Amino acid sequence: MDIPPDLLQEIFIRLPCKDVVVSKCVCRSWYNLLSHPHFTANYTINSPFTAVFSDHLNPKSFSLLQLGQNGGLIPTPINPKLPGYPAEKLDSNNSDLQFIGTRNGLLFLLLRIRSRNRTIEKIYFFDPIFDECVEIVENKVAGAEFGYEYTIGYVPEIETYKILRFVYDDNQQVLRAKILSVGVDHDWRILEDPFTLLFPLSNGISFKGFHHWVSTNPNLDWICTFGLLDEKCSGIPKPRELKQLSHEKMNLRVLxxxxxxxxxxSVWGEITIWTMEEYGVADSWSKNVISCFSINGFPWELRRSDYHIITAFPNEDILLSQKGGTTFFYISSERKQSTKVEIPDKSSSMTNATAFVPRFYRIKEDSTSGVLH
Structure with missing residues (x-):
C-alpha cells in the first residue's frame, strides 16, 4: 500500500537528520520527496529536534548536535575534507580552520595559511549532512593586520551569496571593507559606505537580504543594517518600550x-524576547518576558556573562549554552523547567555554538548562483 506523501512528510520530520539521509536511499520516490527544498522548509519548522553546530578548542574540532525537547542529544563529529588541503596540515602552527557563519543549511569555513610575508585565506561552503565541501574564494593578505572579520549573507532577490571582509584598528574602527558576490565577481570590490557604527559584527545576523547588528554606540535608537542588494547602510527601529540598545547584553536571532x-x-533574572511580527514596522514588535525565578532548575551558578542564548523557539522555549563549557540548558517556558544536557566529550570545551538549519539536498543540487562555480 502506498503511503500518501503528506503522511510520509509527517513521519520524516520526526526523525533525526541521520535517519532522514538514510531514508533517501530506500527508493526513488522517497529520494525525490526528501531532496525537495519544501521538505527542508517543513523540517525546519516542525521537527522536534534542534540542530546545533559547535566548535571546540582542545582539540580543534567541530560537532553537529541534535537536541530533542526531552533533553536527549544525538552528537555527530564533523571532519571537513578541504579540497586540495590535507587534513594533517591543519595540525601545524601555520594554519587554522575557523567557523564564520551558517546560512541555508551550509556552514561557512575559513582556512588561514600563514607564511613569513603573507597570509592566504580560503573560504569554503560545507554541508555537514552530506559531508560535502566546496572552495568558494581565496584572499591574499600581505603583511600583518591588527584585526579582521568575515561575514556572509544571502540575497534572495538574485539568489546569490555575498561575502564581506572588514579590517579594523586597535580602537575597533573599520579601516577598510570589501565585498565579493559569489559566482559573479572575479575579484573583491572595495566598499565606500562607512561601517564605523556597525562594528563589531559578532552579534549580527543575516535576514531578508540584510545584515543586522546592534552597535557599540549606546546612543543609537535603531538596529544597524547593511543591504546586501544595494550595498548600503541603513537601520530598522528598535522596540519603542526599549530604552536603550546594548551590544553586550542583547543578541539578534531569527526564530x-x-x-x-x-x-x-540586560535585566537580571529575566530573558526578554522581542519579536518583529512585520519586518521593518516599528509598531509590530511584540514582547515576551521569561522570569528565570519561575524556572525550576535554572542554572543560577552561571553569571549572566557566562551563558550564550543559542536560539528561542516559537513556543517560547530557549536553548542556552555555557560559554567555554560542555553544557546546554533547555528552558521550557510552559513546563517552567530547565533541562541540563552535557555534550559527550567533556574534555573539549565549546568555543562557539550556533543554531543550525539542516537541509537534505546536496550542494550539486543547489541552484543558488555561485555555489557550484
Whole structure:
C-alpha cells in the first residue's frame, strides 16, 4: 500500500537528520520527496529536534548536535575534507580552520595559511549532512593586520551569496571593507559606505537580504543594517518600550527561520524576547518576558556573562549554552523547567555554538548562483 506523501512528510520530520539521509536511499520516490527544498522548509519548522553546530578548542574540532525537547542529544563529529588541503596540515602552527557563519543549511569555513610575508585565506561552503565541501574564494593578505572579520549573507532577490571582509584598528574602527558576490565577481570590490557604527559584527545576523547588528554606540535608537542588494547602510527601529540598545547584553536571532527577534538579558533574572511580527514596522514588535525565578532548575551558578542564548523557539522555549563549557540548558517556558544536557566529550570545551538549519539536498543540487562555480 502506498503511503500518501503528506503522511510520509509527517513521519520524516520526526526523525533525526541521520535517519532522514538514510531514508533517501530506500527508493526513488522517497529520494525525490526528501531532496525537495519544501521538505527542508517543513523540517525546519516542525521537527522536534534542534540542530546545533559547535566548535571546540582542545582539540580543534567541530560537532553537529541534535537536541530533542526531552533533553536527549544525538552528537555527530564533523571532519571537513578541504579540497586540495590535507587534513594533517591543519595540525601545524601555520594554519587554522575557523567557523564564520551558517546560512541555508551550509556552514561557512575559513582556512588561514600563514607564511613569513603573507597570509592566504580560503573560504569554503560545507554541508555537514552530506559531508560535502566546496572552495568558494581565496584572499591574499600581505603583511600583518591588527584585526579582521568575515561575514556572509544571502540575497534572495538574485539568489546569490555575498561575502564581506572588514579590517579594523586597535580602537575597533573599520579601516577598510570589501565585498565579493559569489559566482559573479572575479575579484573583491572595495566598499565606500562607512561601517564605523556597525562594528563589531559578532552579534549580527543575516535576514531578508540584510545584515543586522546592534552597535557599540549606546546612543543609537535603531538596529544597524547593511543591504546586501544595494550595498548600503541603513537601520530598522528598535522596540519603542526599549530604552536603550546594548551590544553586550542583547543578541539578534531569527526564530523558526522567519521571525526577526531581539533577545535581551540586560535585566537580571529575566530573558526578554522581542519579536518583529512585520519586518521593518516599528509598531509590530511584540514582547515576551521569561522570569528565570519561575524556572525550576535554572542554572543560577552561571553569571549572566557566562551563558550564550543559542536560539528561542516559537513556543517560547530557549536553548542556552555555557560559554567555554560542555553544557546546554533547555528552558521550557510552559513546563517552567530547565533541562541540563552535557555534550559527550567533556574534555573539549565549546568555543562557539550556533543554531543550525539542516537541509537534505546536496550542494550539486543547489541552484543558488555561485555555489557550484
Amino acid at each position: 523558526n527561520n522567519d521571525r526577526f527577534s531581539l533577545i535581551d538579558v
